[in-house]
Amino acid sequence: MTRRLRENSLGLVFGVLFLLALAAQAVAGHADFNQQQLTDGLEPISMGRYVTSASFAVDVAENWQSEYLQFFLYIFLTVWLIQRGSPESKPVGEQGLESDQKQKVGPYAGDDSPAWARARGARLWLFSNSLGLVMGLIFVLSWLAQSIAGVAAYNERQLSDLEEPISWGQYLASPDFWNRTLQNWQSELLAVASMAILSIYLRQRGSPQSKPVGAPHTATGIEG
Amino acid sequence: MNRFSLIVVVPAVLLAAAGCGDGGRRTAASNTASAMLRAVAEGDGSGACALLAPDTADAVAQAQETSCAEGVLREDLPAPGAERHADVYGQWARVRLDGDTVFLAVFPGGWRVVAAGCRPDGSDRPYDCTLSGR
Known part of the structure; x- marks a missing residue:
């Protein structure tokens, strides 16, 4: 049991941290929402009602979509784009989909390869791109959820100001939707660019995200 | 829960959380709006x-310099018309009736009228209301 926990500690620790952060976000968001309620001369709402509200949903979804967009772009773009000296990049000259032999697909699949790596045609294509596609799909669904929860939260504020609610289509072209979207995108893109470039010159001993401490700055695609 | 279930369930929960399709709350808000206007008319x-x-009750009393019960009858509110449309978003609702638009919010006793006798005042401006607690 202990060994099992230790061997899955990365996923487990991040999963637990995610739940704690989400719970803390709910507590802080609930307090913030109720502060606004009191300012508006209304009654505070319960935690149960808050965590099922559009306000909470849009705040959660706007962050989810940007995280999954970041991974989707990173997974796909690092197939073709490189960064000399970065452990986040493939070595110079290896851009592209690489050979079947290197990727261990089709006739080069090993006995322990997943079944779909031995397949041909659509199944092989799908499995070969499954990581990026699933990240991309979660991004699209989270962004859709952001837009639907967003218009409801926006219209709640509109009504509280005695103003006209707007349609989902109008919301997609609204400053509120794009402000929420782009403020998350810019931070994710900055983080990726920082990681790709800072890892050329900086090291974190023992981390697979870093080159070995003694590796030269010019070494590309080596992880420690 | 497998990966596919997660992809389907998570957005579904978020969409539900967005408050889509809540007909019962719309009906309750409309009933309160109509009942308030009917009480004034009677x-x-x-x-x-x-x-x-x-x-809103305080605002009526202050504006008319009397009790709310007397002051609200002096307000120039229209007679209750047929309901045309109701929107509910979270703690707020807008009910459009023939000849009037009413804004309501949720309180412990249910929906209560925050503003009534409202007319649109340009696309990006608040409604102009005869009676308002905002």
């Missing part, structure tokens, strides 16, 4: 004030 000031939000 001269029942106390009944009308019981359906106003506390800040």
Whole structure:
């Protein structure tokens, strides 16, 4: 049991941290929402009602979509784009989909390869791109959820100001939707660019995200 | 839960959380709006004030320099018309009736009227309301 926990500690620790952060976000968001309620001369709402509200949903979804967009772009773009000296990049000259032999697909699949790596045609294509596609799909669904929860939260504020609610289509072209979207995108893109470039010159001993401490700055695609 | 279930369930929960398709709340908000206007039309000031939000009732009393029950009958509110449309978003609702638009919010006793006798005042401006607690 202990060994099992230790061997899955990365996923487990991040999963637990995610739940704690989400719970803390709910507590802080609930307090913030109720502060606004009191300012508006209304009654505070319960935690149960808050965590099922559009306000909470849009705040959660706007962050989810940007995280999954970041991974989707990173997974796909690092197939073709490189960064000399970065452990986040493939070595110079290896851009592209690489050979079947290197990727261990089709006739080069090993006995322990997943079944779909031995397949041909659509199944092989799908499995070969499954990581990026699933990240991309979660991004699209989270962004859709952001837009639907967003218009409801926006219209709640509109009504509280005695103003006209707007349609989902109008919301997609609204400053509120794009402000929420782009403020998350810019931070994710900055983080990726920082990681790709800072890892050329900086090291974190023992981390697979870093080159070995003694590796030269010019070494590309080596992880420690 | 496998990966596919997660992809389907998570957005579904978020969409549900967005408050889509809540017909019962729309009906309750419409009923309160109509009942308040009907009470005014029938001269029942106390009944009308019981359906106003506390800040709105205070605003009526202050504006008319009397009690809410007397003051609300002096407000130039239209007679209750047929309901045309209701929107509910979270703690707020807008009910459009023939000849009037009413804004309501949720209170412990249910929906209460925050503003009534409202007319649109340009696309990006608040409604102009005869009676308002905002």
